[in-house]
Amino acid sequence: MPIDLTKIRAIDVHVHAEVSCHDPEDPVMGQFFDAASAYFKAPRERPKMPEIVELYREAQIAFCMFTVDCESHIGAKRVSNFEIAEFAAKHDDICIPFASIDPHKGKMGAREARDLVENCGVKGFKFHHIMQGCNPGDQVGYPIYEIINHYKLPAIFHTGHSGMGTGMRGGGGVRLKYGQPMLVDDVAVDFPDMKIILAHPSWPWVDESLSMALHKTNVYIDLSGWSPKYFAPQIIQYANTQLRKKMLFGSDFPLIHPDKWLDAARGVGFREEILPGIMKDNAARLLGLT
Known part of the structure; x- marks a missing residue:
């Protein structure tokens, strides 16, 4: 059953499936979950996919769900993309794989x-080059980008x-330099038909993301990973004006609850007529739901 936009109030483009329904939590990944939970002051227990879909269906929020494959750099076994796709197919009224x-x-x-x-109905991809240990513009990733x-x-x-690696010895081997938004600019140029979503407000490089979304027709910003009450003023300014159709709601669940994000967003200065676009309409267009 396709997503009925009249029956949902928002689309969360940033939801993590961090544990398999079949396999135990990976112990290496568990160390990063410990650190991230401490950083976000979030519950340590990671919900499984049935719990996630139940929460989002009750909240009337559709969502994009993914794992993070960092097997080469971190040495943590990933949750299977095929497991996520199979699960999402059974809940396609609310879940986008x-x-x-x-x-x-x-x-x-x-x-x-x-x-x-x-063959599996996957509708998009997620990269976390900090955890994957490489520059987003490195040629090593280009064969995958070509498919996308x-x-x-x-x-x-x-x-x-x-938050992954924050507080760990040596940051858990994670190098923050690979999170600089401008490193994605070459990708946006070389793959103009890929719709690039720059995740999070990009601190401490906020203005780079705003510039890229303003400059490149295929670049968008999701506002996940931070409560809106901590957003830099220029994020609100551009969301209300030139980038009003480029900003997307994302929570970063399970580290931030979607309702907590949405409640905070109503009190930070987004214009009333802008919020429906951020919450649902912009993502619906981007994901081809309209």
């Missing part, structure tokens, strides 16, 4: 990407600071 493939997997990763799109570009699908790129 995205996939994550470590850029280091190159052409084999591109084969997986094509399979996921053509070919199908004109969206891809979410983590930008800015990361």
